[in-house]
Amino acid sequence: MKRVLFLLGEMTDLDIEWMINTGHKSKLWYGDRLISRNEPLENLYIVLSGKLAVTGASKDAGEIARIGPGEVLGEMSFIESRHPSVNVFAVTECEIFVLPRKKIESRIRSDVSFKAALYYSIALFLSDRLRKTTSQLGFGDPEEEDLLDGNLLDTVSQAGSRFDQILKKFAEV
DSSP, X not given: OHHHHHHHHHSOHHHHHHHHHHOEXXXXXXXXXXXXXXXXXXXXXXXXXXXXXXXXXSGGGOEEEEEOTTOEESHHHHHHOOOOSSEEEESSXXXXXXXXXXHHHHXXXXXXXXXXXXXXHHHHHHHHHXXXXXXXTTOSOGGGTTOOOHHHHHHHHHHHHHHHHHHHHHHOO
């Protein structure tokens, strides 16, 4: 859940409104593939409900990670403009918030503060993910694995209410 808090905590209310009006909800069923390794990725995703598995070359290649509500997917391909290096499959029924890459790129070109907030938030959760991975590999302090930077604590409550706002919007659809 923490990753969406990084994203939504850095955005303004107008940014959130734009995201809600620009994105759409998509449903996945067990076994559906959301992201395909080595294929272009046209969207940024936020998991609203359900569980997904991150795998290597195929579903049977072994699970790398489980993804749940509040997680953001597709950010690495968005930042690097490279194809994903993993597959992502639904392991339960899921609802996904889909933000089209082309619409994000258009907004970035016209709104420098949105661009700064988006890239800063992605940098925050990629840093958090790297710290967690480093800790799991035996480096770092496991007690600090889930700590948030004190500067981010102010935005967490607001980000949580924004995520609820997105969930409520799509519960109506």
